Amino acid sequence: MTPTKNKQNNILPPLKETIHEHNLLAKKSLGQHFLLDPKINEQIIDLAGDLENKNIIEVGPGPGGLTRAILSSNAETVTGVEIDNRAVILLQELKKYYPQRFKIVERNALEFDLSTLCQAPRQIISNLPYNVGTALLLNWLKQANHWERFTLMFQQEVAYRICSAPNTEFYGRLSVISQWIASCTILKQIPPGAFFPPPKVYSSVIQIIPYKKQPSPALFKAMETITAAAFGQRRKMLRSSLKSINGKTLLAKASIDETRRAETLSINEFDLLARLYLDKQHS
Template identity: 45%
Template sequence: MSAIDGLPPLRQVIATHGLSARKSLGQNFLLDLNLTAKIARHAGDLSASDVLEIGPGPGGLTRGLLAEGARRVLAIEKDARCLPALAEIAEAYPGRLEVIEGDALKIDPLAHLTPPIRIAANLPYNVGTELLVRWLTPPEWPPFWESLTLMFQREVAERITATPGSKAYGRLALLAAWRAEARIVLSLPPEAFTPPPKVSSAVVHLTALPEPRYPADPKVLERVVAAAFNQRRKMLRAALKGLAPDIEDRLIAAGIAPTERAEQVPLEAFCALARAVAAG
């Protein structure tokens, strides 16, 4: 499919505007509009939602989201070179695309969005994990977003969706599972991108739960999980000894053997431990 909207194919857009991908910005452009439309469909029914997109680049996914019926798209782009290409898309979809130039880590998009809100993005590799953690750890829950449909390096996608007992299981998996339903919905080889990255990629779809799966204070849970996985090869009684002098008793109270290692402990037990630690 060379076009989904009467606009030029992406290779032509990139050539016209001189948009070679920049490694410093974590850019790898996805040029196949069939694929960008497929990613947009994985985001669900967009007709009644505003969509936040981070790092649209030349606008492949942007076009997919709009062609699939997104009510409105807010695209945040750091690379000023991409703005003329995005302006052409805005012209083709009057009133449905707003582009903000700037750093997604520093911009509050909420003033520009009307709920319900979904987030869909081929995230720049260098900020993807940080943005995900922010979206999963807001001060209040439920968050401003209903779902996240995000492209990551395959290894990161596996860490987000990992289960206890696997090497990929850790802080990201626990953060995601505590407050969301997360699954990998699409895998992409390096050659799908320009330039091809050294690794495969995958799209993860996360749906926000109305409330966390198990009760726990977010800050205490984060502290417990960070301490447990910072020394993941140690038994928990050693890895967590800095949290409380009687940590063995608290582990037992939470139903966790003190000799267990972090990667064996399910989310429910970590939440029970966070409650035991918070109890003082």
Template identity: 50%
Template sequence: MTDLPTLREHLDAHGLAAKKSFGQHFLLDLNVTRKIVRLAGPFEGRCVVEVGPGPGGLTRALLESDAGKVVLVEKDPRFIPLLSELDDGSGRLKIVEGDALKVREAELVDGPAHLVSNLPYNVGTPLLIKWLTGPWRPYALTLMFQKEVAERVVAQVGDDAYGRLAVIAQATADARIVMHLPAAAFTPPPKVASAVVHLVPLANPPEPAMLKRLERVTAAAFGQRRKMLRSSLKTLGGGALCEAAGIEPDVRAETVDVAGFLRLAAALEPQAQ
């Protein structure tokens, strides 16, 4: 990587700039991208998937690491030629042009892999839900979000940020914020700060059918945060559902912990169809 032009020079040479419609904000400081990779590793020769590599700042750090193979998923075709210049011919780098929300990761890699990405801001949350609840399970996920989203992922019951995203994330993984970055670290700088979240999927997560019920319950409960559960869950059973789960019907969603929501999802089973 030492004989490559700087990231800024690389962008200028290709005449590239961030697209607002893609939620692009580039991280051009290789010291920062290397730190993110250190926080995500070690990879011990395993495959790493990166979504939205853009100009390849994180990609360069991944290629310097102990990753066995690096698979890039990039939606913006403008960056494919630039990323291709990072390929040294060893077979370690694979570039896929596509929408990460639509790709099937199991078709891109053999078995599990690590996910390390500076996610486009406009699709970060749906991508996380996809990876935590879908059929393909990574070893670990080290992902950069807007600070507000990162706080929602790790929020605890009673916190202002506690909601549906926290319940689903913590029902499926151990999650913690491992790094904060100011807006000035990016080009162009976004209007908000960012944070990196490291998630390790649980050894025994809820079954897929249970996760679908959990998504239904949390969508209803947090869709009407100010209402008591007996009202917000009315279409799913209301007070009877709460009583079956051992939860007081008069409490609000933000006071129910992850275990409580899993009980609600389990109690929903007879009505799941």
């Protein structure tokens, strides 16, 4: 890792000791699984690349295992967004060691625009709560032009759904929207035993780098409509699944065989359908 900007890092109390003092147990209702292994947390930060002069937001820092690793990098600032007041109290102690670089925001990350928390260049690095990870990602993809990169941990199956190619088991609506907006790559698999409490499944760290050219809000909404219809009845032919939005006409204009199924279409074909649908709405 790059040299730390904080000279006091070596006197931080052990993370497990801090958790024990605060009796911080993971809440299933919040989708919490704490990643405590410092080596794995450091590996995740290494995968995030050079953080020099970057402003980092971490959603759901919990007891601060990954937070410590981010703060030990050359990141300019770190903002933790945490809904659990128990964790916020613990994180306030960590802030004492990094008073200039670490800020804590006690809010629900689903309910506001995270890009307002810091200046560009911004990145999000997070071990996301399992129960809201997909919803958070879709929110961020709608404003991807505000973000330089995302380094995120999801349940393995969700990571597959984000990164899968057409004609594969996990290719679906989330794959199309994610890869339409950004380059998506699985970087690392993490076993259940690395977490406390251990989940029932493996987790994956993925890298999402938004493309420089982003769709308008209207086009993004059109893509949401097209993919919701197409994958809402994924085993049906497109002429049936897209019937409610006059899909027969759209498919003809796009020169797409109406007997195909949604999982066979490429990102570019979905992009064309979304643009044709938007044009139709404006005509």
